[in-house]
Amino acid sequence: MTFRSVLPRLDVSSMEENILKLWKKQNVFKKTVEQRKGKPEYVFYEGPPTANGRPGVHHVLARAFKDMFPRYKIMRGYHVSRRGGWDTHGLPVEIEVEKQLGFNNKQQIEEYGIDKFNALCKDSVFTYIQEWERLTDRIAFWVDLETAYVTYENEYMESVWWILKNFWDKNLLYKGYKVVPYCPRCGTPLSDHEVALGYEEVSDPSVFVRMPLVDKPDTSLLVWTTTPWTLPGNVAVAAHANVDYVTIERDNGGTKEKLILAKSLVEKLFKDEEVKVLETFKGKKLKGVKYHPLFTFLPPNKPAHFVALGDFVTTDDGSGLVHIAPAFGQEDMQLAKEHDLPVLMTVLPDGTFIPEVTPWRGVFVKDADPLIIQDLDARGLLFRTEKYTHTYPFCWRCHTPLLYYARDSWFIRTSAHRDRLVELNNTINWVPDHIKSGRFGNWLENNIDWSLSRERYWGTPLPVWECVDCTHRECVGSVAELSEKAGRDLSELDLHRPYVDEVHWKCANCGGKMTRVPDLIDVWFDSGSMPIAQWHYPFENQEQFARQYPADYICEAVDQTRGWFYSLHAISTLLNDEVSFKNVICLGHIQDAEGRKMSKSLGNIVQPWDVLNVHGADALRWYLYTASPPGQERRFSADLVGDVIRSFTLTLWNVYSFFVTYANLDNPQALTVTAPTNDLDRWLLSELNVLVRDVTQAYETYDVLNATRPVEKFVEQLSTWYVRRSRRRFWKNDSGADKQAAYSTLYTALTTIAKLLAPAMPFLAEELYQNLVRSVDQTAPESVHLADWPETMEEFIDETLNREMQLVMRLVSLGHSARQKANRKVRQPLASAAFSVSTPAERKAVSTYAEVIADELNVKQVRLLDASTEALAHTAKPLPKQLGQKYGNKYPAIQKAILAMNAEEVAKTLHSGRALVVEAGGETYNILADEVEVKAMAKEGFAVAEEGAYVAALVTDLTPELAQEGLAREFVRRVQDLRKAAELDVADRIEMFVEASAGLRSAIEAHKDYITSETLTSNLYFATPPEKSSIVEDEFEGEKVKIGVRKVS
């Protein structure tokens, strides 16, 4: 069998491009789905992105994580249909179009025409779809975009209506007059989860004002607010019943004034100023005290302008007296309801003052803040103004400061199912798990009703019609129902505005005109409906829906906790009393190399293509999987991705290239492993199956780190231990069983790694598979992604062997260390290496693997340090873990006692297998061998290195024979360099001409066979090299040499 030859130098980009072509040509993605038809279903939901912006690195992150589990599950034999989806509605789209048209308010849209505006929205939704498709393709995120669901399609929207009707019927959909976070520019309320997207730290004016009491004109309430623009809407002042308040007297520009405020804030407010406390009293004494309003633009229609008590009042900031404007604060509105206060609506929906507020009519409220402060100051009502830094919500798309603003608004009564939301959440597997009870769980426990309605244009219309005369309301759950009510066939109707607004019918109560309420619904409701609406359920595809619900796996970034994760969960709970996803990976955000958030304004955004073009998709994916736990924020830079190529990809690639190079020379007959006899083979296969077992387990538990990092570790050991130690086995001239075994073992390792790597590094896995598997077996599945996941072959796992090999590596490392200390280069053979280890099992391992150790350390003999003749002394060290756990607080005394004993006696006792009897603190203890570390120290004359319980001691004296062998190896090394310099192929045979000084010549003659076989020399002449040969002259170890080689045909 012959493999396609592999260049040791890897061109990542062309390799990946070729694989992409192969997949396309053979339609591999489709086949992965079709091949498993009828098999158990594994359900993945794609959280729909919006294609009206360019995809960034954070999208690659999410898509990489989304991709790996479906790939894994397909290899495990599941049927996984991976349907794509696009989120198409909502403000982000509208805002893009508004920008295009140069609009900045709703009126312009209405004048332009909602139909035309929405048509533009629809067009702009897929502005960057090609960019998305190209990126998705390039990073090998396998998702079916041809059949992707689209949230603006009538069928999708009809299903959303059906869900809303279901909620309506359960009395879960209602209209309320509430203070909502409201964007005055977009002219619409925002849901909590949208508000959460836009908090920013800002500096606002903070003002203290005087509100003179009606009964005591020389005394004023000192009232605090950070929103001066709400003062014209003031109807009351809130105080806390149990807080201590004081009346103080102070000097105000020559006249005395009296102010009321919370006692604990006096110092903070007046600092060094001298004030006289006249009176102290509880807040409840203030109840009902009347004051003169600051403004009288709108006359209140109910009693107002008195002090009311509220629990929400704190004395952390301000004055302990809180200004109340019911139209502009949730707590204010609550208080207003409790005390039957009037609601003064002083602001228009566009965020400007109403005409009645004469001085500032038409001024945007935030802009009016300084004007209002000026006015109060002029009238002597301003006590103080300063800057106050706090976090304040902004519109997540247009960046306008949000106002808390009383609106008629529609809600979903999610709070009615709060407990059930929490219960069902507890059955979901969250990665990382703290999200479950932490961020998401806390959020659910504090659930408030879902603010659903949006007063906008491009979105799913709220299917509620209202009688203009009697306010009778009906909710419509399907197109058929609408047709029936309207009395005409509306199956062709576009369910968007403005068309749906034109449908009317007669009120069943009073015969008035039923008209749709103008609102749209929150786009998060669209995407959260996707399990149902993607199938146009229940109108069609009942079966598909049943098969594809709930999802086994979803994955998005942490910002979706309040977004898609919540909308999916809330809708599913209220609709079906069921979870909509069972496992979820919640990804941390990507930051730049300095740990800052990536943002346009900082100019630190890394474009995915910049990374992909240089390092390829596999390296990028691998980096994202292995760099840090999924839920953690991760710092990102192109350089870090480059490290993946160097440290992992190339290591694997070179093992692969090594295998192919030699296999093509040797043509090994069989490549399946049966019963390995060679220790290195047995070890590699044991570790390989441990790897299969552990990686499989990790995939099963959505543990991405442990599904990937161990593969990297294994490849490193494969390269730096197995292949390095096995090289000569591949070079042997014969084609004996050992060589065959080496090929089979390495082949098995590489093909298994290809499969283990397939979900994470789909390209490299395919490359390995195509060349190693497909090229020799045309009956094998045509892609690694169509292959079955490797089974763990327990019979190959030998944990003892793994431990022993670990020990061997450690001892070898100590041996190298000792060599360096003795300044003996590895090329120089040494007589022997003696080791001291700690347990009988380890002593046995030293002799079992003596050959491997001897070869690696280039010594003639490997043995144990002879305790009686070579060991100078022993040390005995009590082990705190074993002894501490066993004897608790007696440990220090025991430790002291053991250290005080004669170490030679301790060693003798424990080596003989007896327990060590220790007296400490008046008690007797039997200490066992594994509770004390006994270490032998080597006599002089050895080069020694030690670590923990282990000692390596090298005999460094050189006999003439050893020295001669060293020379021979030095010589071989020169010849190999020369071969390389002459650009000979590894398999080329040569003839060699040598002129050497006497000592070297006799060494060469003594080791002629070794030299000729190492260097593939057919003829070795002691003669002057001919001119046409490649020649090198050198001096070493006091010897001189001139070597010439040339290829023989």
Add this chain to the structure above:
RNA sequence: GGGCUUGUAGCUCAGUUGGUUAGAGCACUGUGCUGAUAACGCAGGGGUCACAGGUUCGAAUCCUGUCAAGCCCA
């Protein structure tokens, strides 16, 4: 103000139910080795385990508090 997360070497990260002198990789320095390797081996420098208390024979690990960063809530 509250919640969640994070803080370990210059960088990226491990660190098990508390237990020997806190580790690895990258980077740096020295040295060795090499006909698979963009490598590899060995050694070295580099640490107040964010800080302060507490529990314990023993704390990077458990508890309390503080500080800093990120996200979220109010």
